[in-house]
Amino acid sequence: MKNFIYPCLTIRGKITEAAEFYTKTFEEGKIGTTNPFVVQIELSGQTFLLLNEGPATDPNPAISFMVMCVNAEETEKYWNKLQDGGKIMMPLDSYPWSPKYGWIQDKFGVSWQLYTGTKDDATQKFCPTLMFTRDKAGQAETAINFYTSVFPNSEIQGILKYAEGEGDRTDFVKHAQFKLNGYTLMAMDSSAEHDFGFNDGISLVVACETQEEIDSYWTQLTSNGGFEVACGWCTDQFGICWQIIPKSIVKLISDPERGQRAMQVMMGMKKLIIEELENA
Secondary structure: OOEEEEEEEEOOOHHHHHHHHHHHOOEEEEEEEEOOOOEEEEOOEEEEEEOOOOOOOOOOOOOOEEEEOOOHHHHHHHHHHHHOOOEEEEEEEEOOOOEEEEEOOOOOEEEEEEEEOOOOHHHEEEEEEEEEEEHHHHHHHHHHHHHHHOOOOEEEEEEEEEEOOOOOOOOOOOEEEEEEEOOEEEEOOOOOOOOOOOOOEEEEEEEOHHHHHHHHHHHHOOOOOEEEEOOOOOOOOOEEHHHHHHHHHHHHHOOOOOOOHHHHHHHHHOOOOOOHHHHH
16 A cells, blocks of 8 residues: 555446546556455555445545646646546646646546646645635635644645635635645635535545554544544544545455455444454
């Protein structure tokens, strides 16, 4: 597993098709663990989990993925492939922040922001980008401060507010970048009218080595208005969904001998207990 934190995309009934599509679209990809419930893929060394069932919601642009491209040719190559059955949200064009940028929702409902920069910008190829909309608009900075206090090895790398005349409130975040245990995420506020907000169609997985880690993250993320869901899933006070899981969970539920027993035990839990899963 390449990442301590990585995204999970709910793509019901099409995870095999999606895995092939993403690994071919972004080229430096490979398909890893596969079972009827999940497919784990790597794109440029980063882990993505594709989930076949569970949440009733679908991915939406509240969480998109900034794709750091080193030149316009690379950006256009990805764009042309993602257009297949996709929906353009911002046309591929030159913008003040990038000479070649576009925002597109693919045929599985997952949104990608293709950004042309330099090699110095591309330390992490894919960066989950959180858009705080509707009743969460204006909470991006508070959320970033909270997340960087919860996770070790975290830092706020920059928070840029809107300037006068840029189309939103000057106390709102136009763009922010931060790291959680070395994993780069981005965030923004938007007070525009959007028909989407955070849901469990895209969640963030935290793979833990110990029960102590699970307990700590679970307690902090469900505090102050967050809540427990089921099977290691919880939702924090800002509406972001998390899966707090043992690092060994995919191996456990994929085991041909005891995988079904481990799955049944997990289905009866909210916070996951490693010892009980391993003894299933």
